[in-house]
């Protein structure tokens with residue numbers, strides 16, 4: 001049995017960095033991606049501490065860069081591909097009435113289109129592995145059922161679109177035995193989550209790693225919370 005490989009986007013801070021830390025400590029091979037490695041100091045020290053961590057530059061908004069990285073890593077089996085990189089997009093100054101449509105398109109590109117592009121580009125790498133799991137870090141804010149407060153049009157629509165896309169990929173990739181898991185990571189204390197968040201990153205990542213470890217194909221396409229609780233669409 002060869003060692004498992006996990007690839008993580010947006011691994012330089014927040015949830016992505018915590019994923020990289022915990023998988024590194026577990027002894028899994030980690031391909032940690034960040035768009036600015038030069039300023040990714042915490043991730044760089046992690047790679048110095050653990051020889052099983054390799055760093056790659058990847059701006060997920062740049063689809064050519066995604067293709068180039070897929071080519072560079074051709075022949076490398078990726079067991080678990082974690083699409084974690086994301087932006088909030090919405091700002092108080094650009095709520096309804098003053099919407100910034102270019103910012104909306106950027107948000108959709110990063111949160112919705114990029115995870116699908118990653119799946120296309122790294123399909124062969126997933127197929128080379130034994131585990132074959134595509135993970136999307138979505139949000140409860142992408143849920144219609146959960147939307148009781150309105151607002152956040154950019155973020156909500158981008159995560160709703162991500163969920164719809166991943167649900168389709170779950171069905172479409174079943175023939176390749178590739179599983180898809182969609183997470184709400186909880187409301188977590190990160191730059192995006194802000195100071196009022198309910199849990200710390202280690203708890204969220206610990207929970208998601210447990211759910212990933214016990215994943216079975218019958219579950220593919222489900223939208224779950226970090227603790228395994230099923231999320232409403």
Ligand SMILES: NC(=O)c1ccc[n+]([C@@H]2O[C@H](COP(=O)([O-])OP(=O)(O)OC[C@H]3O[C@@H](n4cnc5c(N)ncnc54)[C@H](OP(=O)(O)O)[C@@H]3O)[C@@H](O)[C@H]2O)c1
Nearest residue numbers: 010013014015059060061085086139187188190191192193
């Ligand atoms: N925190 C929460 O409460 C919460 C709740 C629900 C869902 N989520 C989701 O969880 C994921 C991680 O969020 P977080 O809380 O860790 O947020 P964060 O602290 O703001 O970190 C976001 C990460 O995404 C990266 N990123 C953004 N745009 C990118 C791009 N174009 N290419 C590559 N990387 C890019 C950032 O890199 P830079 O440092 O280069 O900007 C950073 O590493 C996101 O998808 C988010 O929507 C978070």
